[in-house]
Amino acid sequence: MQRFDGWLSRTGIAHKKHNNGYHVVLTLPDGRMIDCWPSTKKWQLRGQRMSRNGKALHELVLQQLRPWP
Known part of the structure; x- marks a missing residue:
């Protein structure tokens, strides 16, 4: 879960934890x-x-953050 948290903070995508x-x-x-x-x-x-x-x-998250043509 630490790797996931690190990845999540690097992407900067909006998220909520439950x-x-x-x-x-x-x-x-x-x-x-x-x-x-x-x-x-x-x-x-x-x-x-x-x-x-x-x-x-x-890849799905990166595509949304930085859309390429």
Whole structure:
């Protein structure tokens, strides 16, 4: 969870922590929400299926922060 917290602070994305940090809700600039459970390394784009692919989460967030053509 420390790695996740470090990554979260580096991205600077808006987020709210729930349940003592075991559930984190990220809010993307376009208004979509991502639910993350750092302790189990799971995440899901709200309304979609769960994933454990951390690289996909990282790329999704980076794409929103710095959109490339």
